[in-house]
Amino acid sequence: MELKNHKLECETCVSHLKGIFCELSHDQLSPITNQKVTNIYKKGQSLFVEGNHPNGIFCISTGNIKLTEQGNDGKETLIRIVTKGDILGHRSLFSEQSYHATATAMEDTRACFIDKSFIIGLIKEQPSVALKVIEKLSKDMGAAEHRLNSMHTRNVRERLAELLLLLKESHGVDEGTRTKIDLRLTREEMSTMIGTAPETLIRFISEFKEAGLIEQEGKTIFVKDEGKLLEWTGCQL
Amino acid sequence: MELKNHKLECETCVSHLKGIFCELSHDQLSPITNQKVTNIYKKGQSLFVEGNHPNGIFCISTGNIKLTEQGNDGKETLIRIVTKGDILGHRSLFSEQSYHATATAMEDTRACFIDKSFIIGLIKEQPSVALKVIEKLSKDMGAAEHRLNSMHTRNVRERLAELLLLLKESHGVDEGTRTKIDLRLTREEMSTMIGTAPETLIRFISEFKEAGLIEQEGKTIFVKDEGKLLEWTGCQL
DNA sequence: AGATTTCATTGATCTTAATCATGTTTTAGA
DNA sequence: TCTAAAACATGATTAAGATCAATGAAATCT
Numbered sequence: 001m002e003l004k005n006h007k008l009e010c011e012t013c014v015s016h017l018k019g020i021f022c023e024l025s026h027d028q029l030s031p032i033t034n035q036k037v038t039n040i041y042k043k044g045q046s047l048f049v050e051g052n053h054p055n056g057i058f059c060i061s062t063g064n065i066k067l068t069e070q071g072n073d074g075k076e077t078l079i080r081i082v083t084k085g086d087i088l089g090h091r092s093l094f095s096e097q098s099y100h101a102t103a104t105a106m107e108d109t110r111a112c113f114i115d116k117s118f119i120i121g122l123i124k125e126q127p128s129v130a131l132k133v134i135e136k137l138s139k140d141m142g143a144a145e146h147r148l149n150s151m152h153t154r155n156v157r158e159r160l161a162e163l164l165l166l167l168k169e170s171h172g173v174d175e176g177t178r179t180k181i182d183l184r185l186t187r188e189e190m191s192t193m194i195g196t197a198p199e200t201l202i203r204f205i206s207e208f209k210e211a212g213l214i215e216q217e218g219k220t221i222f223v224k225d226e227g228k229l230l231e232w233t234g235c236q237l
Numbered sequence: 238m239e240l241k242n243h244k245l246e247c248e249t250c251v252s253h254l255k256g257i258f259c260e261l262s263h264d265q266l267s268p269i270t271n272q273k274v275t276n277i278y279k280k281g282q283s284l285f286v287e288g289n290h291p292n293g294i295f296c297i298s299t300g301n302i303k304l305t306e307q308g309n310d311g312k313e314t315l316i317r318i319v320t321k322g323d324i325l326g327h328r329s330l331f332s333e334q335s336y337h338a339t340a341t342a343m344e345d346t347r348a349c350f351i352d353k354s355f356i357i358g359l360i361k362e363q364p365s366v367a368l369k370v371i372e373k374l375s376k377d378m379g380a381a382e383h384r385l386n387s388m389h390t391r392n393v394r395e396r397l398a399e400l401l402l403l404l405k406e407s408h409g410v411d412e413g414t415r416t417k418i419d420l421r422l423t424r425e426e427m428s429t430m431i432g433t434a435p436e437t438l439i440r441f442i443s444e445f446k447e448a449g450l451i452e453q454e455g456k457t458i459f460v461k462d463e464g465k466l467l468e469w470t471g472c473q474l
Numbered sequence: 475a476g477a478t479t480t481c482a483t484t485g486a487t488c489t490t491a492a493t494c495a496t497g498t499t500t501t502a503g504a
Numbered sequence: 505t506c507t508a509a510a511a512c513a514t515g516a517t518t519a520a521g522a523t524c525a526a527t528g529a530a531a532t533c534t
Contacts, residue, residue: 423480423481423482424481424482424483425481425482435481435482436482436483436484439482439483439484440483440484443483443484456481456482
């Protein structure tokens with residue numbers, strides 16, 4: 001299923017600025033580079049599936065990966081989108097639980113795999129790695145709890161405005177007059193990010209377009225008026 | 238506002254079995270015991286407030302504390318309930334953000350405060366503490382993401398069934414024929430845990446009582462039929 | 475203990491968003 | 505490149521749950 005290639009040149013994930021290894025020296029990085037295994041995943045392929053047992057963590061070199069969790073009645077939730085330099089699968093590994101979510105490549109993707117005992121050893125020996133993992137988990141948890149609060153206290157219009165601002169921050173590409181959100185999310189996927197039906201999401205996207213907050217070309221969305229979008233969230237974010 | 242007493246005897250929080258210090262020896266614990274400051278909080282008092290800047294972490298010795306986050310329109314969400322042996326305020330501290338939530342004592346509470354630089358030093362020197370913090374964050378994050386999924390994919394009845402099972406696990410006291418949920422939550426508080434209106438919550442509690450799933454004495458709820466409750470969540474949890 | 479405030483409960487009504495239905499456009503595959 | 509399958513879009517209808525309203529029961533304060 002997955003195409004393994006131990007020889008593949010891939011420094012991107014371990015040496016990425018925002019990654020958990022960013023404070024290690026070249027000498028400290030080389031054992032990681034030797035140990036990890038680089039894999040290529042085609043669009044739509046899974047890195048792991050809900051219920052599987054984790055044996056290590058993934059480190060993303062290129063491509064976006066979505067984490068989805070199954071709910072009742074065939075519905076699902078898009079929990080997080082993982083990008084270049086991010087780690088993946090650490091939450092389940094470190095809590096010693098099986099995967100709660102499925103990781104699927106949203107486009108052709110290159111990811112490295114680091115063995116469980118190796119990454120745990122590294123955390124024990126390198127406090128900077130431990131602190132980076134703690135920092136990442138803390139930030140992601142803050143985001144998850146904020147999303148939970150939004151689900152409880154905001155309506156679909158407000159949640160959509162919030163989502164667009166978050167996607168702009170994380171994946172926005174500035175084009176001067178507007179910001180391109182460089183993810184080719186389907187409307188179905190977007191709807192599972194804010195807990196609504198695809199039809200409802202589309203209706204609000206139409207409303208946002210008419211009000212001049214955003215523009216659309218195919219699946220791609222462009223943020224035109226961030227200030228008004230912020231107003232429409234009904235909060236200071 | 239808070240009653241400080243450096244001399245108060247309090248070993249509970251640092252030596253608690255499920256706590257982050259549980260793998261440390263007596264000699265490794267004593268500097269923590271010396272450094273921490275024990276405080277007493279009356280019911281309703283805040284340990285910290287949304288927007289404040291964290292300077293350390295709290296370690297709970299006795300009493301339950303609720304973490305709430307403000308939303309739109311005066312609404313709020315009960316994010317987590319923190320109990321004996323748990324740490325509190327670590328998420329904001331380690332992500333270097335201001336507090337996203339307010340911590341309020343649900344009853345008279347004793348909590349210790351550990352200074353930021355001290356706890357970070359400890360994490361750097363004691364890998365077991367780092368790993369315990371990572372494990373705790375990972376578990377809590379899994380719970381938060383699961384709740385998010387429930388909000389997206391389950392209706393109020395299913396979410397209430399799920400909440401009762403979770404509260405039974407975390408705070409249940411076995412009474413043979415039934416399990417007492419030993420938290421005196423108001424209906425308002427419970428409703429902010431699953432994102433519904435208090436009136437709606439009460440209607441479903443009545444339904445659960447009539448179906449024989451639970452019993453009620455004042456604010457206290459007793460789980461009578463866990464199996465049926467699990468069925469009513471519409472999932473395998 | 476009595477008074478006051480807060481909380482619980484149930485009923486009636488209204489709103490938001492889900493669902494169902496249908497046509498159109500885009501994408502991917504042979 | 506043509507065709508089948510997804511995905512998009514919009515209208516009509518329905519249902520879940522919010523909101524409003526009013527009363528009764530607890531808890532708290534003096």
